Amino acid sequence: MADAKPRVKVPKTAAKGEVITLKTLISHQMESGQRKDKEGKTIPRQIINKFTCEYNGQPVFSCDLDPAVSANPYLEFTAKVEESGTFKFTWVDDDGSIYTAENELKVE
Amino acid sequence: MTLTRRDALGLAAGTVAFLTFGGKLAFAAAEETAAAISAFTGGKEPATGKITLDAPEIAENGNTVPVGVTVESPMTADDHVVSVMILAEGNPNPQVATFNFTLMSGTAEAKTRIRLAKTQNVVAIAKMSDGSTYIDKKEVKVTIGGCGG
Numbered sequence: 001m002a003d004a005k006p007r008v009k010v011p012k013t014a015a016k017g018e019v020i021t022l023k024t025l026i027s028h029q030m031e032s033g034q035r036k037d038k039e040g041k042t043i044p045r046q047i048i049n050k051f052t053c054e055y056n057g058q059p060v061f062s063c064d065l066d067p068a069v070s071a072n073p074y075l076e077f078t079a080k081v082e083e084s085g086t087f088k089f090t091w092v093d094d095d096g097s098i099y100t101a102e103n104e105l106k107v108e
Numbered sequence: 109m110t111l112t113r114r115d116a117l118g119l120a121a122g123t124v125a126f127l128t129f130g131g132k133l134a135f136a137a138a139e140e141t142a143a144a145i146s147a148f149t150g151g152k153e154p155a156t157g158k159i160t161l162d163a164p165e166i167a168e169n170g171n172t173v174p175v176g177v178t179v180e181s182p183m184t185a186d187d188h189v190v191s192v193m194i195l196a197e198g199n200p201n202p203q204v205a206t207f208n209f210t211l212m213s214g215t216a217e218a219k220t221r222i223r224l225a226k227t228q229n230v231v232a233i234a235k236m237s238d239g240s241t242y243i244d245k246k247e248v249k250v251t252i253g254g255c256g257g
Contacts, residue, residue, distance in 0.1 A: 060212045062207075
């Protein structure tokens with residue numbers, strides 16, 4: 001699905017050692033594989049099955065998603081930051097596509 | 109319309125068949141949930157406490173039900189939360205999502221939105237770095253199911 005658009009909300013600055021909240025959302029239909037179309041055929045499953053978040057290359061949080069996660073999967077989690085750097089967010093689609101987003105954070 | 113003896117028998121047999129089938133489905137789901145829990149905990153019985161599952165009592169729309177988990181933990185190298193699994197007992201597949209935390213997470217808190225097919229128990233299980241597991245359960249009443257039957 002080419003139109004999957006990731007959106008992330010990360011504060012621009014943080015204090016050293018502060019625990020910040022990160023919010024992410026990606027537009028994706030998360031087709032569960034349970035629904036049927038008008039002809040009664042099952043619509044094949046296509047979901048985001050994996051999400052990861054890294055900070056300066058270090059893993060922060062990851063999530064394995066199943067079809068029971070809503071369309072446009074939303075995830076909120078925290079990160080403890082000690083130094084300035086870049087968050088890298090990755091979403092993996094069932095069809096092998098990978099969507100990424102990056103966000104800089106300044107630690108004062 | 110008069111009900112002949114043959115009709116009545118057929119109807120009764122149909123009802124019994126339906127009840128057995130329906131009952132079996134519900135049982136399979138509960139068993140699958142139990143299997144998923146024991147696979148996650150390594151066969152151990154999870155304790156209560158430490159983990160809090162935050163879910164609405166009534167969800168009008170089963171397509172997007174906000175749920176959150178919070179696990180009490182200092183999140184240090186010797187004592188932290190490794191992962192939290194969320195299960196929905198009444199869905200076609202009980203697995204919903206698994207959150208994996210690291211020391212850089214700072215806290216073991218996460219929120220997402222999930223689909224619920226009907227009124228059911230939502231279960232959250234936390235796995236700690238020392239291998240202990242904690243469980244919390246909450247019943248969510250669903251007005252409109254979210255599996256697009």
